[in-house]
Amino acid sequence: MISMKYQKHLFILVFFLSESAVAQSNIVDSTFRAIELSFEAGSYINAELEARRVLELPGVIDSTRVLAEKWIAFSLIAQGKPLLAKDHFAALLRINPQFELDPVLTSPKILAVFNETKTYQMVSLKSRDTSAVHRPRQAPAISYRTVIFPGWEQLHTNRSTSGYLFLGGGIGTLGAGIVFEVLRSSARTEYLSATTSAAIESKYSRHNKYYKAEIFAFSAFAVVYIASEIDVFTNSASLSFSPFLSSTAGNSLSLRIRF
Numbered sequence: 001m002i003s004m005k006y007q008k009h010l011f012i013l014v015f016f017l018s019e020s021a022v023a024q025s026n027i028v029d030s031t032f033r034a035i036e037l038s039f040e041a042g043s044y045i046n047a048e049l050e051a052r053r054v055l056e057l058p059g060v061i062d063s064t065r066v067l068a069e070k071w072i073a074f075s076l077i078a079q080g081k082p083l084l085a086k087d088h089f090a091a092l093l094r095i096n097p098q099f100e101l102d103p104v105l106t107s108p109k110i111l112a113v114f115n116e117t118k119t120y121q122m123v124s125l126k127s128r129d130t131s132a133v134h135r136p137r138q139a140p141a142i143s144y145r146t147v148i149f150p151g152w153e154q155l156h157t158n159r160s161t162s163g164y165l166f167l168g169g170g171i172g173t174l175g176a177g178i179v180f181e182v183l184r185s186s187a188r189t190e191y192l193s194a195t196t197s198a199a200i201e202s203k204y205s206r207h208n209k210y211y212k213a214e215i216f217a218f219s220a221f222a223v224v225y226i227a228s229e230i231d232v233f234t235n236s237a238s239l240s241f242s243p244f245l246s247s248t249a250g251n252s253l254s255l256r257i258r259f
Contacts, residue, residue: 028054028064035071039078048075062095069095074110082113089117097121150228162231169224177217184210 031054038047051071054064069092076085092099101114145152151167154160187210191203 028057032067032071039071039074044075044078048072048079051075066092066096066099073113077107077110077113085113086117089114090121093118093121146229146232150225153232154228157235159235166224166228166231170221170228173217173221173224177214177221180210180214180217184214 031050035047035050035054038044038050048071051068054060054068055072057064060068069088073085073088073092076082076088101111103111106114143153143156145156149167150170151163151165154163154166156163184207187203187207191200191207194200194203
């Protein structure tokens with residue numbers, strides 16, 4: 001259990017903090033009353049400076065900040081600086097978007113600047129929300145990797161499954177084609193150097209097999225290459241049809257292909 005001594009100290013601390021909060025609230029209230037009196041007396045610069053000092057106080061709560069921004073904006077409009085006042089009305093509305101001025105007690109000049117700022121804020125916010133929702137998906141750009149070797153572009157765009165599939169197919173078929181080409185060249189040399197009819201027939205038969213295998217391997221590589229190109233362009237190109245009106249040629253239809 002907490003001893004009586006500590007309870008007493010705790011009570012004194014809570015009482016001191018409560019008194020400090022009340023005292024600070026009273027100071028802020030009296031400051032705003034002084035700002036209002038300065039504004040009504042025509043001391044607009046003094047009212048503006050006092051309101052700015054309130055914003056510099058440590059631990060300013062939002063409701064206090066809203067009032068300070070309001071009086072700064074009021075003072076700037078009274079000084080003929082409506083554009084600067086809009087910045088402070090905008091800051092006010094960012095804190096409290098539902099804030100409203102009294103249409104009866106507020107000067108029409110001030111009310112007009114405030115309403116213009118609020119309308120702009122609402123339109124701007126709605127525009128950002130709309131663009132975020134309806135922003136079209138950007139098609140990934142196609143790079144030189146597409147042309148160099150099948151599967152490289154897919155791996156670059158994090159499409160691992162198709163990337164490794166095309167890459168493996170390309171390496172396998174191209175490698176086989178090169179191997180068969182080397183074997184065919186060797187068999188052709190042996191075929192040309194054969195002297196007996198039996199040896200010529202045997203060497204030619206082996207040469208012919210390697211030749212057909214070479215054609216098949218390179219043809220298979222061409223198929224893999226073309227399939228990879230089609231896959232890249234299918235996933236990266238975008239087609240859009242947009243009808244529009246022309247003042248000279250009537251209705252027309254445009255086709256845009258974006259790569």
